[in-house]
Amino acid sequence: MIRIENVAKSFTSSRGLVPVVGGVSFSLEAGRSLALMGRSGSGKTTLLYLVGGLERPDSGRIFCFDQPVHALKGRNLARFLREQVGFLFQFGNLLSYLTVAENVAFPLRLNNVSEARCQSRVQELLEKIGMADAGTALPRELSGGEVQRVAFARAIAHRPKILLADEPTASLDSVTAHSLMDLMFRVGREEGRTTLAATHDPEVTTLADRVLRLEDGKIRDD
Amino acid sequence: MNLRLWWGMAWRFLWRSQRSTAALTAMIASAVATLIFLDALAVGVSDAMIRNSVSLVSGHVTAENIPADVAPETLLVPGVKQVLQRRTAQVWLLHDGRLAGTSLWSVDPDAEKNATALWRKTTSGRYPLPGKAELFLGEPVAEELGLAVGDTLLVTDEPGRPGRELELCGTFSTGIAALDRSLSFSPMQDNAGKGPWNAALFLTDGTAPEAVRNALRLPAETTVRTWAERMPDLKQLIDLNALCMILVMILVFFIVSLGIACAFVIFILKNIREHGIMKSMGVHTHETALLLMLQIGGLTLAASALGMVIGCAATLLASGPGLDLGAMTSHNQYFAVSGVVYPRLTLSGLVLPPLMALLFALLAGIWPVCMVARQRPAEVLRSI
Numbered sequence: 372m373i374r375i376e377n378v379a380k381s382f383t384s385s386r387g388l389v390p391v392v393g394g395v396s397f398s399l400e401a402g403r404s405l406a407l408m409g410r411s412g413s414g415k416t417t418l419l420y421l422v423g424g425l426e427r428p429d430s431g432r433i434f435c436f437d438q439p440v441h442a443l444k445g446r447n448l449a450r451f452l453r454e455q456v457g458f459l460f461q462f463g464n465l466l467s468y469l470t471v472a473e474n475v476a477f478p479l480r481l482n483n484v485s486e487a488r489c490q491s492r493v494q495e496l497l498e499k500i501g502m503a504d505a506g507t508a509l510p511r512e513l514s515g516g517e518v519q520r521v522a523f524a525r526a527i528a529h530r531p532k533i534l535l536a537d538e539p540t541a542s543l544d545s546v547t548a549h550s551l552m553d554l555m556f557r558v559g560r561e562e563g564r565t566t567l568a569a570t571h572d573p574e575v576t577t578l579a580d581r582v583l584r585l586e587d588g589k590i591r592d593d
Numbered sequence: 594m595n596l597r598l599w600w601g602m603a604w605r606f607l608w609r610s611q612r613s614t615a616a617l618t619a620m621i622a623s624a625v626a627t628l629i630f631l632d633a634l635a636v637g638v639s640d641a642m643i644r645n646s647v648s649l650v651s652g653h654v655t656a657e658n659i660p661a662d663v664a665p666e667t668l669l670v671p672g673v674k675q676v677l678q679r680r681t682a683q684v685w686l687l688h689d690g691r692l693a694g695t696s697l698w699s700v701d702p703d704a705e706k707n708a709t710a711l712w713r714k715t716t717s718g719r720y721p722l723p724g725k726a727e728l729f730l731g732e733p734v735a736e737e738l739g740l741a742v743g744d745t746l747l748v749t750d751e752p753g754r755p756g757r758e759l760e761l762c763g764t765f766s767t768g769i770a771a772l773d774r775s776l777s778f779s780p781m782q783d784n785a786g787k788g789p790w791n792a793a794l795f796l797t798d799g800t801a802p803e804a805v806r807n808a809l810r811l812p813a814e815t816t817v818r819t820w821a822e823r824m825p826d827l828k829q830l831i832d833l834n835a836l837c838m839i840l841v842m843i844l845v846f847f848i849v850s851l852g853i854a855c856a857f858v859i860f861i862l863k864n865i866r867e868h869g870i871m872k873s874m875g876v877h878t879h880e881t882a883l884l885l886m887l888q889i890g891g892l893t894l895a896a897s898a899l900g901m902v903i904g905c906a907a908t909l910l911a912s913g914p915g916l917d918l919g920a921m922t923s924h925n926q927y928f929a930v931s932g933v934v935y936p937r938l939t940l941s942g943l944v945l946p947p948l949m950a951l952l953f954a955l956l957a958g959i960w961p962v963c964m965v966a967r968q969r970p971a972e973v974l975r976s977i
Binding site: 423425426445446466468474478481483509 | 595598602605606609774779864866867870873874875877907969970971974975
């Protein structure tokens with residue numbers, strides 16, 4: 372279960388202190404999916420980064436499966452990220468020096484999964500995303516949709532409890548975007564994963580179990 | 594920590610960013626190769642100075658005041674190639690009413706010509722022949738006495754006392770005033786007596802003169818000296834040469850390390866996105882540091898190995914015919930015989946440049962590693 376209690380986060384800029392997330396509270400049961408909707412600058416990405424431990428809140432508490440994410444740092448934070456979290460970014464963010472298969476295998480190798488199990492999981496995922504023959508390709512040889520599918524495979528390779536997706540379809544055409552979203556929520560349900568997706572794609576509302584609308588860093592509609 | 598994983602990652606980063614890797618490799622390899630060659634050249638110059646100095650007349654090791662009952666063969670300890678037997682006497686030379694003092698060395702002309710190079714410095718006439726009553730004299734002394742080749746002069750222990758007559762068979766000039774003005778040579782006579790004698794020992798290549806001195810078993814009254822003890826000025830010059838070489842290495846690698854640091858900063862900044870992504874996947878700061886250090890270390894080792902091959906090849910190429918620096922050494926007493934320098938590889942000259950390259954590269958890597966370690970993944974991800 373993910374529990375967020377009165378979380379606030381501000382950034383300092385040339386305009387002074389800019390509040391990005393202001394007193395947000397909600398909880399999400401394990402295995403459920405949530406779409407965070409809102410315009411650019413509404414605080415979706417920051418909220419995702421806070422849940423994933425990439426940002427620390429100024430105030431409030433965040434618990435992911437009883438782990439106090441707001442207090443994690445150093446090795447504990449690294450272990451939390453590598454074992455329990457999968458990130459799916461807007462532009463895929465594949466490691467450009469690794470092939471498709473190596474990218475998907477990276478979180479498994481990071482978690483010291485045996486080479487045999489690693490190879491079998493990579494093959495399984497590449498088949499699932501329809502790219503079984505593209506294992507040796509480098510990211511620069513892929514289309515935008517393929518990059519996002521590989522990024523999705525990488526994000527779930529180590530079977531994380533939580534998938535955090537930050538505008539994963541923003542750079543894709545509507546057909547590819549729908550196919551990726553469908554894949555993400557369907558596989559999430561199959562594997563019992565808790566999914567948080569920040570998006571402004573209205574189609575996601577039909578796929579996610581729950582939708583939260585953010586405006587100026589606050590929840591406007593649940 | 595999974596070292597295999599990070600080594601594999603480092604290798605892939607380097608292999609798949611070929612242009613950056615090639616540029617950095619070229620920089621490090623050329624620095625290592627240059628320093629190996631320069632060190633070999635410096636060693637070659639030192640070798641040439643020693644070779645010139647000892648081969649002219651004195652040998653690597655000298656033993657003075659050896660009792661008559663000690664046979665020359667006694668001195669043939671391991672590492673000694675040849676022993677030259679000599680007897681010396683301070684004498685006066687008289688000719689045409691003129692007088693000059695000299696140290697007269699009674700020698701075996703054939704053995705001397707075989708081991709020393711002084712006879713090559715003949716300016717007129719020839720080197721003495723065995724058994725003949727002849728004298729080989731420094732050119733300036735011969736001129737002072739008004740002697741020409743073929744003239745006869747009187748050799749005596751004290752002016753006014755009877756002596757023996759010798760014919761001037763040749764003159765020499767080494768350019769070393771102390772040698773040209775103070776030494777003269779005459780063939781050893783069978784009836785020369787059995788007094789104490791001196792020895793010049795010529796060693797095989799690579800034999801340490803100190804080891805030979807320690808191996809010699811000679812009476813206490815015999816004085817044994819190595820070339821370094823006999824020519825402390827040359828020893829200092831060679832030590833200075835070695836020190837300069839180490840300073841050059843440090844300076845070169847200091848400058849190269851600045852280049853390496855800048856190149857690595859560019860290389861790492863180019864990949865900062867990758868490091869941010871990896872951090873967001875749970876890669877710890879010390880793993881990022883390890884990855885970068887493996888990249889830097891791996892690249893430096895590979896580039897150093899290449900530099901060693903190039904440096905060795907260049908040295909071997911030059912050491913065959915040698916480098917003739919005669920034009921720059923003709924007035925130098927330590928190059929009296931020959932100005933040809935043969936670059937020579939030594940273990941330290943071969944190992945020190947790559948080790949310094951690795952040390953300086955790792956030091957140079959600290960700055961970019963700190964930069965990456967300080968980067969927060971969220972900042973990097975926002976900047977993409």
